[in-house]
Amino acid sequence: MGSLGVDDFETVERELAAPDKGEVQVRNLWMSVDPVTRLRMNRNDDQNIAPPAFALGDVLDGGAVGEVIASRDPAFAIGDLVQSWLGWREAFNAPASSLQKLDPGGLPPQSFLGAAGATGLVGYVGLVHVGRPKDGEVIFVSSAAGAVGLMVCQMAKAMGLKVIGSAGGPDKIALLREIGVDEVIDYKAAGDLTAALTAVAPEGIDIYFDNVGGEHLEAAINAGRPSARIILCGAISAYNGSEAPSGPRNLVLMIGKQMRMEGVTLLAQLDKMAEYRSHLASWISQGKITWRETIVEGIERAPDALVRLFDGKVIGKMLVKLA
Amino acid sequence: MGSLGVDDFETVERELAAPDKGEVQVRNLWMSVDPVTRLRMNRNDDQNIAPPAFALGDVLDGGAVGEVIASRDPAFAIGDLVQSWLGWREAFNAPASSLQKLDPGGLPPQSFLGAAGATGLVGYVGLVHVGRPKDGEVIFVSSAAGAVGLMVCQMAKAMGLKVIGSAGGPDKIALLREIGVDEVIDYKAAGDLTAALTAVAPEGIDIYFDNVGGEHLEAAINAGRPSARIILCGAISAYNGSEAPSGPRNLVLMIGKQMRMEGVTLLAQLDKMAEYRSHLASWISQGKITWRETIVEGIERAPDALVRLFDGKVIGKMLVKLA
Known part of the structure; x- marks a missing residue:
């Protein structure tokens, strides 16, 4: 362990191929920055912990909201808003089954990474x-x-x-x-x-x-x-x-x-999302819930956003706006 | 805190008056020696902890089994076997409501301080x-x-x-x-x-x-x-x-x-005693439960028994035989 710094990160560029059959191509709009990402950087041989630790050189992951820019699956169309676990990248191809279509229902897209997510x-x-x-x-x-x-x-x-x-x-x-x-x-x-x-x-x-x-x-x-x-x-x-x-x-x-x-x-709790969102909608309509966001822009600033989570100054949800 | 020694104890003799109306006089046969007694010797201002800490000079207490030797309550007769929270004394007077009559049902009396208690x-x-x-x-x-x-x-x-x-x-x-x-x-x-x-x-x-x-x-x-x-x-x-x-x-x-x-x-668990004893009786009859006791004799050796609980050598239930 030890203090995390921006020098511990490397940004790499990769060519994104066209999606294969059953895959969807997504451009991320927002990614979530979470303390657990830091925790997963600690070496840990314990197989019983979820989510698992990253190995050195792994591409990080985490919650993200994006829009479909190409699709080879009938369930997704260009322009659909989707949630994934593939943050820390600007765009990606992924099997349709790993994506969740979002109906924003009047809420801003990034709220599905925070208050509504x-x-x-x-x-x-x-x-x-x-x-x-x-x-x-x-x-x-x-x-x-x-x-x-x-x-x-x-x-x-x-x-x-x-x-x-x-x-x-x-x-x-x-x-x-x-x-x-x-x-x-x-x-x-x-x-x-x-x-x-x-x-x-x-x-x-x-x-x-x-x-x-x-x-x-x-x-x-x-x-x-x-x-x-x-x-x-x-x-x-x-x-x-x-x-x-x-x-x-x-x-x-x-x-x-x-x-x-x-x-x-x-x-282990994702099955309670519907129950939670129904309470949340009621609380929001009664004016009982508001939230705060701290937003940085551009994937090149994502490492700094994660580092800042631990400086004690961030208020509310830390997000990176990717597009 | 600090290590407990027999010099931290004092044995005092007091004349025991005849019981008042509604009281029962009990001669203790066995007393239980428990780690929690040591814990209760630590100074603690937290009012939320049960059982509470002893003050310096308090007579200790703890589980005990005894027999009634005088009674001014119609529910108890001389010779009755009773359980109380008034260990660490050879005999005492107590309100009848603080005593529980025991039906040994074939088990030795001291087992109600241990396996059956x-x-x-x-x-x-x-x-x-x-x-x-x-x-x-x-x-x-x-x-x-x-x-x-x-x-x-x-x-x-x-x-x-x-x-x-x-x-x-x-x-x-x-x-x-x-x-x-x-x-x-x-x-x-x-x-x-x-x-x-x-x-x-x-x-x-x-x-x-x-x-x-x-x-x-x-x-x-x-x-x-x-x-x-x-x-x-x-x-x-x-x-x-x-x-x-x-x-x-x-x-x-x-x-x-x-x-x-x-x-x-x-x-907080005494209400589950009946449920426990019914399981225990069944396990004992199936030969699935036995127990061990470490016994010392005489109240003057009770402090040493408590000290010994922490030397890592005691096997099974530590008891003092008082009569």
Whole structure:
């Protein structure tokens, strides 16, 4: 492991042949930039992890939205909007079966990479299916101004929870207040996180949605009420370090409090997309969900966009506009 | 925190008055010696943990079985066998409502402190209700020759699981083989625990029943298959140290593997005792469950019994015979 830099990337140009029978040629319009891409750059021999690690020299991949520019499959026509797992390239040929046709339904195409796509879905599944919130409970969300965090905060508010959001710096804190988060913690200014969390949740917390790991996780275990749930969704504090981070030193508290901690990853959850989008449409129509995007343009700037995910300054969903 | 020694205890004698109306006087026959008693000696301001910490000077308590020697409540008669939470004393007066009458049903009285009591119940609830095992799955049990571990190994075998048990030293390993554990790991001789675990479970593990925390927990996360479950039941490696132990450095793997980790403690589970005892009776009659006890005699040796729980040499349930 170690810090990621733009020099770790190489951009290569390849001639794109015409699509074979059953294939579709797509020009990407937008690609998603996600922390998991960094995680997949760590060497890992564990075969049980999804998605798998990249080998050195692999072309990266990730969520993308594009338009069909040639098709040799009857299900796709030129001009169709499609979603794929083939980001990190400007155009590609792929079997029709690997593409999903998108009906934007009034939403901008790139939202299917964020709020209306993977980002929102993983937040929804974590909050609802893993967290199993009850009305009036208290949830703590870390990286709350990040792509997943913003969605989780707003969904939790829509469900009647008291929401405590942690983020770093005044811009993010202002955004959290703007979207209606009940209590905010600027972790860069807070000092002891357990004390900061206990101050705004003297009764303790019922759910912690973890996007960062590290000290936030430890504070959440300290502040957990009996039967509290922790959704492990990301651990940015662990992705970019040069050595394995130490885990929470207070895990033993989970025994006496009968707490539950559970990992949620996107790939196993795609079957819940329809359920999520139906809730999302209702929340959007009620004005309960908005989102933020940080956009850079051009594939040559994609490596920098990924590097920037870890500098703590990005607000909302990081996207690269490719065309 | 720090290492516990017999000098940290004081034995006091007190005159026992006659019981008041509604009270019962009990002479303890057996008391249970449990790791949680050590944990409750650590200072802890967290109000959300059960059972609560002892204050300096408190009389300890814990599970006990005794006989009624005087009664001012119509529900209890002299000679009745009763279970209480008032161990660590030779005799006591207590409200009748705090006592549970025992029908030994052919089992020795002290078994209600171990296999047929709290020890077996916490293992059962952890294995069945938290672990939710499926036939043919692979379970890893640490401190497998301890009181809880022995029960979990045998229950898991009775349920059709492949059982891997870890214990320290040849005597414990021999015992594990004797009760039918499929694969054994002598952790004192094994070196790298992840390698040792992967060697006997090349396909990975589905359930880890954690009695120790520390390196065993880290190895279990490494070897976990997708959707693996970890039952946090004890963390002996963390109870007796002079500083907070570092947590598992690989917690981030739980995300990609969608693993679940959940604490189980006795107090919230007493309502499942009847369900457990009915399974236990059936397993005993089929010869599928036996147990081991380590017995010391006399309350003056109880502190030493507790200290010995952490020296890694005790096999099965540690009990003090009081009368």
